[in-house]
Amino acid sequence: MDIIRISKNAAKAARVLANLSASEKNKILEEMARSLLRDKNAIINANKKDLALAKKAKLSAALIDRLLLDEERIQDMAEGLINVVRLEDPVGTEIKSWDAPSGLKIHKVRVPIGVIAIIYESRPNVTSDCIGLCFKSGNSVILRGGSEALNSNIAIFKAIEQAIKSNNLPQGAVNLITTKDRKAIDILLKLNDYIDLVMPRGGEALINKVVKVSTIPVIKHYKGICHVYVDDYADLDMAEKICFNAKVQRPGVCNAMECMLVHHDVAPMFLPGMLKKFKETGVEIRGCPITKRIAKEKIKPVTERDFRTEYLDLILSVKVVNTINDAINHINIFGSHHSDAIITNDEKNAREFLNRVDSACVYVNASTRFTDGNQFGMGAEIGISTDKLHARGPMALEELTTYKYIIYGNGNIRT
Amino acid sequence: MDIIRISKNAAKAARVLANLSASEKNKILEEMARSLLRDKNAIINANKKDLALAKKAKLSAALIDRLLLDEERIQDMAEGLINVVRLEDPVGTEIKSWDAPSGLKIHKVRVPIGVIAIIYESRPNVTSDCIGLCFKSGNSVILRGGSEALNSNIAIFKAIEQAIKSNNLPQGAVNLITTKDRKAIDILLKLNDYIDLVMPRGGEALINKVVKVSTIPVIKHYKGICHVYVDDYADLDMAEKICFNAKVQRPGVCNAMECMLVHHDVAPMFLPGMLKKFKETGVEIRGCPITKRIAKEKIKPVTERDFRTEYLDLILSVKVVNTINDAINHINIFGSHHSDAIITNDEKNAREFLNRVDSACVYVNASTRFTDGNQFGMGAEIGISTDKLHARGPMALEELTTYKYIIYGNGNIRT
Numbered sequence: 068m069d070i071i072r073i074s075k076n077a078a079k080a081a082r083v084l085a086n087l088s089a090s091e092k093n094k095i096l097e098e099m100a101r102s103l104l105r106d107k108n109a110i111i112n113a114n115k116k117d118l119a120l121a122k123k124a125k126l127s128a129a130l131i132d133r134l135l136l137d138e139e140r141i142q143d144m145a146e147g148l149i150n151v152v153r154l155e156d157p158v159g160t161e162i163k164s165w166d167a168p169s170g171l172k173i174h175k176v177r178v179p180i181g182v183i184a185i186i187y188e189s190r191p192n193v194t195s196d197c198i199g200l201c202f203k204s205g206n207s208v209i210l211r212g213g214s215e216a217l218n219s220n221i222a223i224f225k226a227i228e229q230a231i232k233s234n235n236l237p238q239g240a241v242n243l244i245t246t247k248d249r250k251a252i253d254i255l256l257k258l259n260d261y262i263d264l265v266m267p268r269g270g271e272a273l274i275n276k277v278v279k280v281s282t283i284p285v286i287k288h289y290k291g292i293c294h295v296y297v298d299d300y301a302d303l304d305m306a307e308k309i310c311f312n313a314k315v316q317r318p319g320v321c322n323a324m325e326c327m328l329v330h331h332d333v334a335p336m337f338l339p340g341m342l343k344k345f346k347e348t349g350v351e352i353r354g355c356p357i358t359k360r361i362a363k364e365k366i367k368p369v370t371e372r373d374f375r376t377e378y379l380d381l382i383l384s385v386k387v388v389n390t391i392n393d394a395i396n397h398i399n400i401f402g403s404h405h406s407d408a409i410i411t412n413d414e415k416n417a418r419e420f421l422n423r424v425d426s427a428c429v430y431v432n433a434s435t436r437f438t439d440g441n442q443f444g445m446g447a448e449i450g451i452s453t454d455k456l457h458a459r460g461p462m463a464l465e466e467l468t469t470y471k472y473i474i475y476g477n478g479n480i481r482t
Numbered sequence: 483m484d485i486i487r488i489s490k491n492a493a494k495a496a497r498v499l500a501n502l503s504a505s506e507k508n509k510i511l512e513e514m515a516r517s518l519l520r521d522k523n524a525i526i527n528a529n530k531k532d533l534a535l536a537k538k539a540k541l542s543a544a545l546i547d548r549l550l551l552d553e554e555r556i557q558d559m560a561e562g563l564i565n566v567v568r569l570e571d572p573v574g575t576e577i578k579s580w581d582a583p584s585g586l587k588i589h590k591v592r593v594p595i596g597v598i599a600i601i602y603e604s605r606p607n608v609t610s611d612c613i614g615l616c617f618k619s620g621n622s623v624i625l626r627g628g629s630e631a632l633n634s635n636i637a638i639f640k641a642i643e644q645a646i647k648s649n650n651l652p653q654g655a656v657n658l659i660t661t662k663d664r665k666a667i668d669i670l671l672k673l674n675d676y677i678d679l680v681m682p683r684g685g686e687a688l689i690n691k692v693v694k695v696s697t698i699p700v701i702k703h704y705k706g707i708c709h710v711y712v713d714d715y716a717d718l719d720m721a722e723k724i725c726f727n728a729k730v731q732r733p734g735v736c737n738a739m740e741c742m743l744v745h746h747d748v749a750p751m752f753l754p755g756m757l758k759k760f761k762e763t764g765v766e767i768r769g770c771p772i773t774k775r776i777a778k779e780k781i782k783p784v785t786e787r788d789f790r791t792e793y794l795d796l797i798l799s800v801k802v803v804n805t806i807n808d809a810i811n812h813i814n815i816f817g818s819h820h821s822d823a824i825i826t827n828d829e830k831n832a833r834e835f836l837n838r839v840d841s842a843c844v845y846v847n848a849s850t851r852f853t854d855g856n857q858f859g860m861g862a863e864i865g866i867s868t869d870k871l872h873a874r875g876p877m878a879l880e881e882l883t884t885y886k887y888i889i890y891g892n893g894n895i896r897t
Contacts, residue, residue, distance in 0.1 A: 081615040083816065086837055167859045179767055180870055181840070259693065262868050273648055278674065282693045284700070284871045305893040312895035347654040399497065421888050422501055425596070433891025442896070443887075444582045455595055456699045457676050457872040469870045472858075473836050478849025480727035481857070 069387065070254045074261035076239030083237050084205045085179045088223045089156035092203055096152045098230035099202075100145040103195065106226035107141045113222035114191070121215055129319075133190045136219055144195040144223070146366050147447075151199040154446045157465045172475040177468040179205030181263035184255060185449075186211045186277060188269035191219040191377040198227055198241050204467035209262065211252060213269075221245055255264045256281040286462070289453035290377035291321030291363045291405035293435040298392040298411035299330040303337050305432060306410040308339060312434040313408070315348050319379045321451060322406050322438040326374060326384040328394045334361055334387045337432040342366075344384075350381045357387040374401040391416050396421045400438050402426060406435040427453065427460035485669045489676035491654030492597045492622040498652055499620045500594045501746075504571035507618055514617075515560040516609065521641035522556045524855040528637035529606070536630055544734075548605045551634055559610045559638070562862075566614040569861045572880045573620045580844045587890040592883040594620030596678035599670060601626045601692060603684035606634040613642055613656050615864045619882035624677065626667060628684075636660055671696040672762055684864050701877070704868035705792040706736030707819035708850040711809040711835065714745040715828035718752050720847060721827035724825055725756060727849040730763050734794045736866060737821050737853040741789060741799040743809045749802045757781075757800075765796045772802040789816040806831050810838045819839060820868050821850040821875075842868065842875035 097277040103110070115138040121131050183206045185197050194212055201208035212220040224243040231240050244251055256265065259282045266279040268288045270315045278285055295313050297306040313324035329337055338361045342352055352364060353369040369384045374397075376384075388394045391409075398407050408430035409420040417431045428438045438460060440448025447461035452458045458466035485792050518525070549713045572592050577701055579589040598621045609627055616623035627635040639658040646655050659666055671680065674697045682692040683703045710728050711825040712721040725876050728739035744752055753776045757767055768784040769777060772797045787814075789801045803809045806824075813822050821868035823845035824835040852876060855863025860878035867873045 082840065085840075129769065165859060167852070167857060169852060169857055171857075172854060173858060188758045278697050284869065285880065286871075302893070308893060308895055316896055354631065423497065425497065425500075426886065428887045428889060430889045430891060433889060433894040434896050436896035437582070437584060437586060437889065437891075439889075442582060442586075443585055443588060444580065454699065456701075459884055460887050469874055470851075472843045472875050474843060474848060474852065476845060476852075478717070478723060479848040479852065480723055481731055481849050481851035 070244070070251050071258065073209065073239070073242050073244070074182065074255065074258045076237065077209055077242055078239075078261040080237035080239030081179065081181045081207040083248050084207060084240055085158070087205065089158075092156065092205070093152045094208050095234050095236070096148050096199060096203060098233070099149040099195070099199070099227045102226045102229045103141060103145045103223065106222065107138060110136060110141055110219065110226065111138070113218040116218040117216055124210060124215075126215065130215075134216055134219070136191055140192065144192050146197055147192070148199045151203050151447060154203065154464055156203060158469045162470055169479055169481075170184055170477070171479055174473040175470050176473050177465070178471050180467060180469050181210065182207045183212070183467065184209040184262050184265040184283070185266045186252065186265065186269070186273065188213040188273060191216045191223060193268070194220045194223045195258070196245070196447075197449060200447060200464060200467060202240065204464045205320070206467055207242070209242040209244065210467055211255070214247050217245065217247070221356070253280055255281060259283045266450060284457075285454075286452050286456075286458060287454050288450040289405075290403050291323070291451070291453075292325045292375070292377050292401065292403040293322055293405055294326045294328055294398045294407045295324050295435065296328040296388075296391070296398070296407070296409045297330060297333060297337055298391060298409055298413065298416050299332040300413035300416055301330075301333060301337075302411040302412055303333060305319055305342065306337060306464060307341050309408065309410055309432070309434050311344055314345065314350060315381070316434075316436055318381050321377070322381070322435050323379070324435055325376070325378055326386065326401070328357075328397060329385065329387050330391070330394070331357070331387055331389050334358075339363065345383065348381070350383055351367040353382065353384050355386040358385045361387075377403070391419060395420060398424050398426070403453055404455075405451065406430065406438040408433060408435050429452070440458075485659070485666050486673065488624065488654070488657050488659070489597065489670065489673045491652065492624055492657055493654075493676040495654030496594065496596045496622040499617070499622060499655055500573070502620065504573075507571065507620070508567045510645050510649050510651070511563050511614060511618060513611070514614070514642045515563040517641045517644045518556060518560045518563070518638065522553060522635065525551060525634065525637040525641065526553070527558055531633040532631055532796070539630075541630065544653035545630075549631055549634070551606055555607065556848045559607050562607070562611055563614045566618045566862060567579050569618065569879055570616060572883045577885055584894055584896075585892070586894055589888040590885050591888050592880070595682065595882060595884050596840060597628070598882065599623065599624040599677050599680040599698070601667065601680065601682045601684070601688065603628040603688060605746050606612040606631045606638060607682070609635045609638045609658070610642060611862075611889070612864060615862060615879060615882060617655065618715070619879045621882055622655050622657070624657040624659065624670070626670070629662050632662070633662065663728070668695055671698060674698045683864060698871075699872075701867050701872060702869050703865040704820075705818050706738070706833045706866070706868075707790065707792050707816065707818040708737055709743055709813050709817055710739050710819055710824045710850065711743040711803075711806070711813070711822070711824045712745060712748060712752055713737045713806060713824055713826035713828065713831050714747040715831055716745075716748060716752075716825040717827055718748060721752060721825040722756050722759065724823065724847070724849050726759055728823070728851055729760065729765060729798050730796070731849075731851055733796050736792070737850050738794070739798070739850055740793055742799065742811060743812060744802050745809070746802055746804050747771070749773070753800070754778065760798065763796070765798055768797065768799050770801040771789070773800045776802075792818070806834060813841070818868055819870075820866065821845065821853040822851050823848060
């Protein structure tokens, strides 16, 4: 596969996509959705091949479930594309405008980024989600999915590509890299002349590799080591509800709580009931020495390694802290700058936490589980950035754009 | 020199800087300015060492002039810091806020980026400029200047550092790397755990090296291959004035014109007078075959290599194009996505150019020389980004910030 040719064509196509109107893009997105539904049997058949290989390779039941596509899931993918139709097109929006001292009129206007490469390890529906969001924001996209979903991804891609072809758009607008050769990615990551952004979505090894090799700007969608800190001024009933929700409601996602911090003064009141509730739900607790003392039964000791681990499972680190300052420092040292919450009724402590915790999303009296493009009202998300540059937290259409300055003069020269 | 220790301390200091008020920061900026003036003799003496070494190394007169610090230039540096005092502090500004569907109140608020490393090859005044802008925006800064200015940079840094020390701020807030060992930079560029952004300001070799080695996000301040396109609907008198200004007013800077594109239909009217004017000012013309034919005398042929060159000198590439489309394609292929202008009275052509030229700043009927933080009304600039992510074009205080989401709940859990 000629990665360089694909990337060059993507860059050429990006210039065309950048100037499509919202209604032109919406019409094509609707066609993509119809095309997915029309090709559903082909997609399901391709998916069966992936499932057979996955079973042969003895992948876990959870992984196989993630891989599975049925009529309902294909319907969901099509609806995802229709959902993107409804979102406002950010391209061409004026961020601000002003008259410069020289008399020039300056307009700061949103434009597409250009070519976005996405490397992912997740479910096959990511393929259509990413195409929908990149296309609507006027960007060409180069996708590289996990090898275990290759047949499914090819079938989904082929369906969607028909809508590009039948509207005489350049084929480089959407691209799927199908070679299993890992060297292809090493080549791709050096093509900063054609590719403007690479987003790795997956495990730590993938992300570290991309950061190390890439000469293209990277926005990382890194792990979520999220904390809830139960302050000494917390409403303890509320704290119990929120901590339970943050850990248990969906433990396998990046915005679930991995570590609970409890102020020393409320620990004896709060922990026994909380730990009991977790135990009843099958949550394994790993606790600091004070937590261990308060717990009525034997629990595992928590290690520094635990504090750095995204369990994505029914496991929870628990630590009793002496002060809010200790809680903030713990989060800044061991967290992943994703989402962290304080439960408190004290305004000063809330402000302290919000200002000093260096994370994309900081909450007072709410579950970390709300960090999500849909929950934020963005209508969708392509991922959650744990980086600080360009975009932080949930990324949707606006975050897939950059800006340019459009400047009107009247013969102005600099003196 | 312990690069890792410096970077760790910078990260710690950043947490303190992030929570200083504007008035605290302004007071210290004023002290930095006073300190520079108080130390002016020490700075001038240190600079004399650099000048002596530069003469011994037979650096060009232009480079030696760039290096020179006298009382006036130190006064300018101090005034630069006072100018930053007057700029609005972006930290804590609310970008937007809204009620999410779940009832949460979400505030998108500007915060400092954290630790910014700047690697530069330019004049010693960059040292104080960068410290001023990073400090006002609440960021720690790690500076690495050119070795030819090392003594001057150390003296400037020592003066400024006094204001940090005497206000009991952590010393990690401002940092200067003084080792000449180039390996220090290789180590620094891998410290993405502590450094949030690296900005290389300098030649192509430096920038390519940083992009290749860095695991830290990079914003490139790359070369400016800027174009002016004289459309067939141009006011030719205006075009002559603007092209002359864009090339000649200050040829050694990144927003000067390096290539003039002229529509075929107006070339015979426009070029003879324009080329004569350039000739009288000592501008060397390198022209395409049609330009050569129209020119009354012998001129050098322009090559593809010329089109990719930032002359930073009184040299100009000239090319006659058949259509506006050819002009746009030429700019997108050979330009550096910095600043490009069209001279036209035709609205449709102007729109076409503005929409399709993929550069940070696109002008109608004005000189490219206006791409500058001060000219844009930003009050200062730390450089001009030729990248698309995070910041594009002139970068000032706002561009040295990122944002976080501050979210207020009332016991909200996700269902």
